[in-house]
Amino acid sequence: xxxxxxxxxxxxxxxxxxxxxxxxxxxxxxxGPGGYPDKPIRLVVPFLAGGATDLMARGMAxxxxxAVGQPVVVxxxxxxxxxxxxxxxxxxxxxxxTLLYSTMGVLTINPSLYRNLKYDPVASFSPVAMTHVxxxxxxxxxxxxxxxxxxxxxxxxxKPDGLTFSSAGNGTSSHxxxxxxxxIAGVEMRHVPYKGSAAGLPDLLAGRIDMTFxxxxxxxxYTKAGRLRPLAVTSxxxxxxxxxxxxxxxxxxxxxxxxxxxxxxxxxxGTPAGIVDYLxxxxxxxxxxxxxxxxxxxxxxxxxxxxxxxxxxxxxQDRRKWAAVVAAAKVQAD
Numbered sequence: 001x002x003x004x005x006x007x008x009x010x011x012x013x014x015x016x017x018x019x020x021x022x023x024x025x026x027x028x029x030x031x032g033p034g035g036y037p038d039k040p041i042r043l044v045v046p047f048l049a050g051g052a053t054d055l056m057a058r059g060m061a062x063x064x065x066x067a068v069g070q071p072v073v074v075x076x077x078x079x080x081x082x083x084x085x086x087x088x089x090x091x092x093x094x095x096x097x098t099l100l101y102s103t104m105g106v107l108t109i110n111p112s113l114y115r116n117l118k119y120d121p122v123a124s125f126s127p128v129a130m131t132h133v134x135x136x137x138x139x140x141x142x143x144x145x146x147x148x149x150x151x152x153x154x155x156x157x158x159k160p161d162g163l164t165f166s167s168a169g170n171g172t173s174s175h176x177x178x179x180x181x182x183x184i185a186g187v188e189m190r191h192v193p194y195k196g197s198a199a200g201l202p203d204l205l206a207g208r209i210d211m212t213f214x215x216x217x218x219x220x221x222y223t224k225a226g227r228l229r230p231l232a233v234t235s236x237x238x239x240x241x242x243x244x245x246x247x248x249x250x251x252x253x254x255x256x257x258x259x260x261x262x263x264x265x266x267x268x269x270g271t272p273a274g275i276v277d278y279l280x281x282x283x284x285x286x287x288x289x290x291x292x293x294x295x296x297x298x299x300x301x302x303x304x305x306x307x308x309x310x311x312x313x314x315x316x317q318d319r320r321k322w323a324a325v326v327a328a329a330k331v332q333a334d
Contacts (some may be wrong), residue, residue, distance in 0.1 A: 029069030033274035040071040042098045046085025048078045057101040063286040082106035090124035092268050096275035100266045108318040112326040113171040113333040126271045129283040130264040130306035135235030136177045137216035139228040141207045149232050149251040156187035163189045166200035166212045171331050177213035177234050177259045179329040217299035234259035241300030
């Protein structure tokens with residue numbers, strides 16, 4: 001399935017909900033604690049409509065609406081690296097009717113980038129469920145002679161600061177994936193930030209930029225067409241979309257390299273535990289549906305159904321990890 005077809009399939013049904021469609025037929029509303037939910041639920045996505053995060057959220061929102069018997073309306077609140085949307089949820093009523101669909105970066109990278117962050121990734125939210133995980137992909141322009149991570153490291157050592165890597169912006173996971181690579185390999189490469197992944201793609205394809213570390217689903221078609229050469233996925237294991245591409249950790253010296261890009265749903269801190277548990281159970285059922293895995297797998301996205309405690313543990317663990325990377329790289333937010 002091509003990426004554009006997949007994204008369109010996700011967007012269409014959820015857009016109908018956002019435009020005011022009635023609750024799904026056959027679903028029984030109000031079967032949660034105290035009759036929850038008895039009105040639409042707002043799912044805040046802290047990024048622009050049309051991006052991969054937004055469209056994953058919309059596909060999930062449609063199925064969650066079916067499961068709870070009420071519309072789940074996606075509300076895009078972009079800005080400050082996701083901080084504006086996160087703040088909106090952190091200060092919302094603690095009643096389960098306003099939820100946050102967050103990326104890893106909003107909760108674990110932003111606290112080290114922004115001095116005046118108006119939410120706390122731990123104190124401001126009650127984790128509900130991890131729902132998706134994917135990875136970045138290290139791709140090089142075919143003009144770069146390296147055909148493996150080990151060869152790329154050797155090339156970089158022979159050309160100090162001579163290789164370039166693009167990112168979706170300072171402090172993004174694509175930028176920090178590169179900084180982590182540099183730190184582990186002990187090499188220098190020049191970072192070239194763009195305003196989003198799409199903005200840097202023409203220069204990467206043309207060979208004006210040597211490589212990038214960015215969301216795997218953005219590059220599946222380009223690698224299969226031979227326009228970019230994949231060297232490694234950044235997650236601990238291989239991607240189902242590119243099973244022949246090794247994980248970075250398979251390269252000697254990179255056993256500790258792991259950039260897994262998770263996403264999940266959170267409620268404002270103080271939301272009743274019964275509502276959090278109800279939402280977790282409904283989301284877990286949604287993410288276990290075979291149709292969800294079938295639509296996500298070709299893009300290297302894995303559906304998850306991790307619980308609140310596991311989600312909280314991952315947030316705390318990754319926050320410490322990325323704080324160290326940000327400090328070492330002396331990264332500042334745009």
